[in-house]
Amino acid sequence: QVQLVESGGGVVQPGGSLRLSCAASRFTFSTYGIHWVRQAPGKGLEWVAVLSYDGNYPHYADSVKGRFTISRDTSQTTLYLQMNSLRAEDTAVYYCATDQGRYFLSGDMDVWGQGTTVTVSS
């Protein structure tokens, strides 16, 4: 069964940087896009970014555009989210999730990881 495991969360000061990882197993990672979705404490879900299966087509929410970068490694089993210029409002649990489409981006999120917590605070 497909498994996604996020890591890299922690406490960082405003203006700082973090890199989140999403490791996939039992999954043909190279044929599916992967999303990042976040959830601020006590709040709802907010879509953050997605990267296509081939790594060529990233898309971002306006709230993170220019500050966050989504990428995947050459072996294509780990997805990353590089987060720069972090703000208090970026504090959230960050989930990675597989796109439901194979070889295309459908926009629906099928399998989710357990999440990693990012806290931006001085």
Added chain:
Amino acid sequence: EIVLTQSPATLSLSPGERATLSCRASQSVSSYLAWYQQKPGQAPRLLIYDTSNRATGIPARFSGSGSGTDFTLTISSLEPEDFAVYYCQQRSSWPPITFGQGTRLEMK
């Protein structure tokens, strides 16, 4: 950006009852509407995609309907494990993908 508005914010029902959750879009999303379930401390789980298609492993008591701007998630007979927060999500016009604010289904 398409805004999704869910109602009610909280729904209090008993096991065995029927639950009806609503999601309204600020503009037509055609049939590109999904529903997710989230339990405390857990990641969301895809229940329904493209308005009415159940995701893998989702029980038949969950069903979705609607089109355009008005959608409904129905749980025909509530089981104890169904009490959770439910989110709708659109993929008609993205980016950005957008979610509703959620409906909390609580046990009466």
